[in-house]
Amino acid sequence: MSLSLPLALLWLIAANVIAMLPSRDHHWRVAYGLIVVGIPLLGWVTMTGGVWWGLAFLLAAGSVLRWPLIRLGRWGRARISR
Numbered sequence: 001m002s003l004s005l006p007l008a009l010l011w012l013i014a015a016n017v018i019a020m021l022p023s024r025d026h027h028w029r030v031a032y033g034l035i036v037v038g039i040p041l042l043g044w045v046t047m048t049g050g051v052w053w054g055l056a057f058l059l060a061a062g063s064v065l066r067w068p069l070i071r072l073g074r075w076g077r078a079r080i081s082r
Contacts (some may be wrong), residue, residue, distance in 0.1 A: 001049040008041055008057050015064045031068050040064075 046054025
């Protein structure tokens with residue numbers, strides 16, 4: 001097993017623990033940091049573990065960071081409908 005898979009699991013655990021903590025800004029600052037770390041980690045997992053592990057990590061990360069994805073989708077739909 002490569003180092004990328006345990007690090008991806010650690011990222012997911014950290015994201016879930018952070019989500020349980022109270023926050024005044026609804027975790028947006030932390031979400032940006034998780035995204036900055038998660039995107040290269042997703043590429044590394046896909047490169048070393050294969051496409052299926054990369055897809056599994058993408059789905060798991062998307063379930064943790066669902067509000068940034070929802071906001072991105074709304075922004076994209078607003079841009080398309082103009």
